[in-house]
Amino acid sequence: MKHLSNISLKDHNTLKINASCSNFYVIENKNDLSEMIKINLGGSRHVLGAGANVLFKSDFKGTILQIVMNEISVLKESTKHVEVEADAGVVWNDLVEWSVNNNLGGIENMTSIPGLVGAAAVGNIAAYGQNISDVCVGLTAYEFETGRFKNFSSQECGFSYRESIFKNELNDKYLILSVIVRFNKNPEINSEYWSKKHGSVGDVLKDNGKPPYTLRNVVDAIIKIRRSKFPDMNEFGTAGSFFKNPLVSKGELESIRKLVPNVQYYPVEALHYVDNLLSVDSDFVKIAAGDILDNGMGYKGKWSGNVGLYKNHALVLVTNGEATGEEVDEFAKKVSEDFYKFCSVNLEREVVTI
Numbered sequence: 001m002k003h004l005s006n007i008s009l010k011d012h013n014t015l016k017i018n019a020s021c022s023n024f025y026v027i028e029n030k031n032d033l034s035e036m037i038k039i040n041l042g043g044s045r046h047v048l049g050a051g052a053n054v055l056f057k058s059d060f061k062g063t064i065l066q067i068v069m070n071e072i073s074v075l076k077e078s079t080k081h082v083e084v085e086a087d088a089g090v091v092w093n094d095l096v097e098w099s100v101n102n103n104l105g106g107i108e109n110m111t112s113i114p115g116l117v118g119a120a121a122v123g124n125i126a127a128y129g130q131n132i133s134d135v136c137v138g139l140t141a142y143e144f145e146t147g148r149f150k151n152f153s154s155q156e157c158g159f160s161y162r163e164s165i166f167k168n169e170l171n172d173k174y175l176i177l178s179v180i181v182r183f184n185k186n187p188e189i190n191s192e193y194w195s196k197k198h199g200s201v202g203d204v205l206k207d208n209g210k211p212p213y214t215l216r217n218v219v220d221a222i223i224k225i226r227r228s229k230f231p232d233m234n235e236f237g238t239a240g241s242f243f244k245n246p247l248v249s250k251g252e253l254e255s256i257r258k259l260v261p262n263v264q265y266y267p268v269e270a271l272h273y274v275d276n277l278l279s280v281d282s283d284f285v286k287i288a289a290g291d292i293l294d295n296g297m298g299y300k301g302k303w304s305g306n307v308g309l310y311k312n313h314a315l316v317l318v319t320n321g322e323a324t325g326e327e328v329d330e331f332a333k334k335v336s337e338d339f340y341k342f343c344s345v346n347l348e349r350e351v352v353t354i
């Protein structure tokens with residue numbers, strides 16, 4: 001098994017934080033897995049994917065494990081579905097490409113999300129109306145404490161908005177080894193997602209061509225939208241949306257609308273914005289925190305030293321590649337505090353701070 005000591009993590013996190021780590025193990029195959037089981041992994045330990053959703057606040061004085069096993073295998077097939085097991089180290093976008101090339105529907109709207117398959121389940125990734133929890137049938141993981149392997153059903157993964165049991169009760173207790181995804185052999189195009197700024201996926205599809213649309217058309221449309229929204233990762237350090245969209249009651253939404261009249265919101269169970277509160281059955285909605293930071297607080301595009309909020313999307317924190325973890329942490333704290341002062345709503349981090 002590849003073992004590195006006292007290395008910089010700068011190339012292992014997309015915020016480009018130059019923290020160091022004492023021990024870094026890379027699990028490349030099943031033999032490495034057996035070897036890892038023999039190593040004493042006591043003390044501080046962290047499982048790292050591609051580092052696209054983590055903030056290293058300071059040097060990590062412990063052991064980092066990274067799984068890069070990356071096979072995709074078909075487990076079973078029926079007339080309607082194909083179940084596929086993807087190793088935790090498969091690059092998420094490679095799985096999207098694999099599915100689109102095989103005309104299998106279910107994750108095409110989640111194209112171009114950085115990171116690996118294992119972390120996709122941990123963070124219950126979602127984008128443009130699709131959600132990994134809708135297609136994940138289950139996963140296999142290794143329990144550090146007992147040395148046992150365990151299968152989790154989708155229900156046992158405890159998925160909710162950008163959360164799973166592995167980010168909460170079972171945080172750092174398991175190493176996810178593989179994830180099972182059920183694909184649709186007769187894909188339905190999901191183009192409902194819309195936002196004030198970017199229009200709907202359907203609009204972009206129309207601009208690009210005529211129906212019937214293919215999964216590849218959807219991928220191309222979403223890449224176009226994402227390019228206008230997210231920073232170029234070669235130019236900036238970023239972890240995507242640094243904060244979560246807060247959950248507020250309809251009453252709170254009304255107060256926020258007095259501050260930001262056009263704030264966007266969506267029902268908790270949906271993954272796209274709506275423009276009529278009457279169409280929302282539940283008492284709570286998710287609000288677009290980026291809208292509040294931008295239109296209410298004028299925070300979009302603002303920098304303090306080496307850290308800022310991206311000029312095209314205020315929920316996306318960016319660095320110039322020189323920021324320390326401490327600086328990012330302080331900046332993010334200030335944004336949350338100011339957000340609370342502005343609208344009395346807590347702005348929680350989506351990014352895992354280590």
Ligand SMILES: Cc1cc2nc3c(=O)[nH]c(=O)nc-3n(C[C@H](O)[C@H](O)[C@H](O)COP(=O)(O)OP(=O)(O)OC[C@H]3O[C@@H](n4cnc5c(N)ncnc54)[C@H](O)[C@@H]3O)c2cc1C
Nearest residue numbers: 049050051052053054114115116118119125126176239240
């Ligand atoms: C430009 C940009 C755009 C983004 N857009 C989106 C988006 O549209 N939608 C979205 O949902 N997210 C988005 N993200 C966030 C990010 O891509 C996802 O959270 C992604 O799943 C992180 O993957 P990773 O492999 O980098 O995980 P890491 O950041 O390395 O890890 C994240 C968490 O998962 C844990 N973990 C990782 N692998 C394992 C494993 N094998 N076993 C157990 N625990 C593990 C880690 O310990 C950590 O707690 C974006 C990020 C960026 C930089």
